[in-house]
Amino acid sequence: MSQVPRALLDADPVVCVDDLGEPLRSVPASTPCWRVDEAFRADPDLLCLAVTDDDRARPAPGLLSRTAFLSAMSGRLGHGRSLHARRPVGHLADRDVLVIDASTGVPRAAEMLLARERSRRFSEVLVRRPDGELRLLEAERVFRALSAQLAREALTDPLTGLSNRADFLRRLDEVCAGTGGAVVACVDLDGFKAVNDSSGHAAGDQLLRRTAERLRGCAGPGAVVARLGGDEFAVLLAGASAADAQHLAARLQEALGRPHDLGGRVLPGRASAGVAVCSALPAEPSALLHEADLAAYRAKQAGGRRCEVVDASWCSDAAPLAPDHRAFEAAAAAGQLEVHYQPIVAVADGSLRSLEALVRWRHPQRGLLAPADFLDDVAAAGYSAELDAHVLRTALTQRARWAAEHGDAVPAHLNVNLSVAGLLAPDLPAVVARELARAGVPSRVLRLELPEVATAAHVRAAEPSLRALRALGVALTLDDVGSGAAGLSHLSELHVDGLKIDRRYVERAPEDARSAVVLRTLVDLGHGLGVPVTAEGAQGPEHLALLRRMAGGRCLLAQGSAVAEPLHPDDVPALWGAAVTAGAGRWPSASARGGSTAAACAAPPRRGSPRS
Ligand code: C2E
Numbered sequence: 074m075s076q077v078p079r080a081l082l083d084a085d086p087v088v089c090v091d092d093l094g095e096p097l098r099s100v101p102a103s104t105p106c107w108r109v110d111e112a113f114r115a116d117p118d119l120l121c122l123a124v125t126d127d128d129r130a131r132p133a134p135g136l137l138s139r140t141a142f143l144s145a146m147s148g149r150l151g152h153g154r155s156l157h158a159r160r161p162v163g164h165l166a167d168r169d170v171l172v173i174d175a176s177t178g179v180p181r182a183a184e185m186l187l188a189r190e191r192s193r194r195f196s197e198v199l200v201r202r203p204d205g206e207l208r209l210l211e212a213e214r215v216f217r218a219l220s221a222q223l224a225r226e227a228l229t230d231p232l233t234g235l236s237n238r239a240d241f242l243r244r245l246d247e248v249c250a251g252t253g254g255a256v257v258a259c260v261d262l263d264g265f266k267a268v269n270d271s272s273g274h275a276a277g278d279q280l281l282r283r284t285a286e287r288l289r290g291c292a293g294p295g296a297v298v299a300r301l302g303g304d305e306f307a308v309l310l311a312g313a314s315a316a317d318a319q320h321l322a323a324r325l326q327e328a329l330g331r332p333h334d335l336g337g338r339v340l341p342g343r344a345s346a347g348v349a350v351c352s353a354l355p356a357e358p359s360a361l362l363h364e365a366d367l368a369a370y371r372a373k374q375a376g377g378r379r380c381e382v383v384d385a386s387w388c389s390d391a392a393p394l395a396p397d398h399r400a401f402e403a404a405a406a407a408g409q410l411e412v413h414y415q416p417i418v419a420v421a422d423g424s425l426r427s428l429e430a431l432v433r434w435r436h437p438q439r440g441l442l443a444p445a446d447f448l449d450d451v452a453a454a455g456y457s458a459e460l461d462a463h464v465l466r467t468a469l470t471q472r473a474r475w476a477a478e479h480g481d482a483v484p485a486h487l488n489v490n491l492s493v494a495g496l497l498a499p500d501l502p503a504v505v506a507r508e509l510a511r512a513g514v515p516s517r518v519l520r521l522e523l524p525e526v527a528t529a530a531h532v533r534a535a536e537p538s539l540r541a542l543r544a545l546g547v548a549l550t551l552d553d554v555g556s557g558a559a560g561l562s563h564l565s566e567l568h569v570d571g572l573k574i575d576r577r578y579v580e581r582a583p584e585d586a587r588s589a590v591v592l593r594t595l596v597d598l599g600h601g602l603g604v605p606v607t608a609e610g611a612q613g614p615e616h617l618a619l620l621r622r623m624a625g626g627r628c629l630l631a632q633g634s635a636v637a638e639p640l641h642p643d644d645v646p647a648l649w650g651a652a653v654t655a656g657a658g659r660w661p662s663a664s665a666r667g668g669s670t671a672a673a674c675a676a677p678p679r680r681g682s683p684r685s
């Protein structure tokens with residue numbers, strides 16, 4: 074899974090296809106072929122020509138490639154030149170070329186390409202500028218630009234323009250994979266809710282933007298500054314020492330303590346900050362962030378408006394396992410790490426196709442915890458791969474029990490998530506094979522979901538495992554496509570058997586035309602690769618209706634609260650058969666809609682079937 078190359082992310086953003094096209098020579102269609110023959114022979118670097126018509130009745134330009142032209146001129150029996158020399162070159166031009174206006178946006182251009190017949194999708198297109206000039210554009214550049222655009226958007230907080238949480242975690246991973254120390258600061262505004270409540274959300278937004286500017290100022294060039302969510306910010310300094318941590322703390326204290334003038338209304342500057350420094354890397358990245366977060370929490374508990382600095386050198390790999398590892402082992406042994414199941418259905422008719430296993434922690438004091446509440450701690454404790462194995466075993470055992478009790482009513486597939494550490498565990502294929510055999514579940518049932526946050530290096534390292542898993546007959550599905558840095562470039566390098574589109578595009582699509590275009594492009598892309606596509610985040614009937622329209626007759630799967638929330642295993646059998654199509658009134662039954670296009674979804678692609 075390669076990430077979008079850094080250079081692509083850092084390059085100036087490409088807005089429309091005009092920024093992508095290359096200059097191209099044009100010839101009138103009436104030019105005799107011998108003239109064009111001379112031009113190609115005189116210039117070995119001339120690979121392509123645009124062929125234009127003066128005739129108003131045929132305004133569509135054509136494309137003439139060097140290879141196609143020269144092969145026509147030789148002819149099969151060597152008579153091509155005598156046949157074509159005096160004929161106009163317009164006869165040999167490819168007229169089926171896509172012509173795009175220079176002002177067309179990148180997502181729209183990708184959509185136009187994907188709407189073409191499959192064999193023509195990945196060839197060259199012509200870009201027409203306002204003055205009539207034609208430029209040449211390789212289709213692949215459009216997909217690469219779209220990929221970079223998605224990546225950039227997925228990594229930016231729209232309100233402040235800072236990095237978002239996903240980008241911050243990715244940069245933290247990169248820094249911790251290098252050598253030298255790192256400093257992480259977490260900043261939390263004091264009394265932010267009161268500002269929102271008393272002065273309104275516009276003032277709240279302004280305060281967040283001002284805070285972002287001040288943080289940029291005190292972090293200095295080269296630092297990563299992010300808004301992690303709400304009124305929480307973070308700063309990352311690479312290669313930094315304990316002295317740098319102290320300097321940063323002093324600058325934060327000064328900058329965040331200054332009052333804010335919000336258009337005449339002056340608010341006191343109030344924030345709590347925590348700074349964690351690890352001078353011996355490689356460190357466990359999420360542990361370092363966690364330490365800074367805890368320090369900020371302590372600063373807030375102590376009355377706020379202060380900054381606490383902690384030495385987190387124990388986060389270094391050289392440090393012994395965090396004591397939490399034991400705690401998670403004990404929670405698993407006590408049956409507190411439960412697995413819940415969320416249905417995945419065909420949008421055409423609501424039929425149940427799979428269940429995604431999602432972990433929960435039934436904590437004796439804190440109640441039922443969602444993954445977001447404890448997965449960072451699981452990672453910091455070095456327990457991720459063991460948690461994945463625990464969920465796999467629990468889910469396969471449960472699936473075998475359901476199959477024994479309910480036979481064919483049970484859906485054909487079971488989706489199980491892998492963490493990055495689980496993906497990298499050298500014994501992953503052995504664990505999967507062992508658990509399948511232990512539960513007596515056929516390998517074709519299992520779909521492992523690969524985390525989109527995995528980097529190119531992770532995937533390269535995991536490649537032998539992934540190959541072994543596919544050989545076992547286990548399907549690999551790429552999770553959260555469109556959510557992270559990897560973008561579409563994953564897909565060209567990684568053989569996957571399915572895609573899951575990240576929630577954000579589905580959630581926004583009904584009211585945001587751009588998200589709808591990106592969603593459609595990702596759906597088409599998955600279908601173009603010949604793999605099943607699942608749209609996550611189908612929250613309401615409007616999402617399901619949109620997805621059904623987008624699917625046309627093709628197989629599209631959906632997951633989301635409009636179908637069902639993740640369910641306790643005791644509640645899952647209520648889904649079997651007709652019950653899911655009724656879906657508590659939220660899901661129209663196939664019969665109610667008068668037949669279905671479910672046949673398009675009926676046969677999942679067979680293993681090893683060609684990917685086009
Ligand atoms: P994910 O793999 O993308 O799982 C889908 C998440 O989106 C689930 O949250 C699900 O409840 C939620 N979701 C699905 N549809 C909707 C919707 O329409 N609206 C909203 N608001 N949410 C929806 P959950 O269970 O909290 O899991 C969060 C993440 O935690 C997962 O995201 C996955 O990355 C991770 N995770 C969960 N279970 C496991 C596990 O067993 N192992 C590993 N390694 N990671 C897990």
Ligand code: CA
Pocket residue numbers: 429490522552
């Ligand atoms: Ca998942």
Ligand code: CA
Pocket residue numbers: 552553573575609
């Ligand atoms: Ca997902």
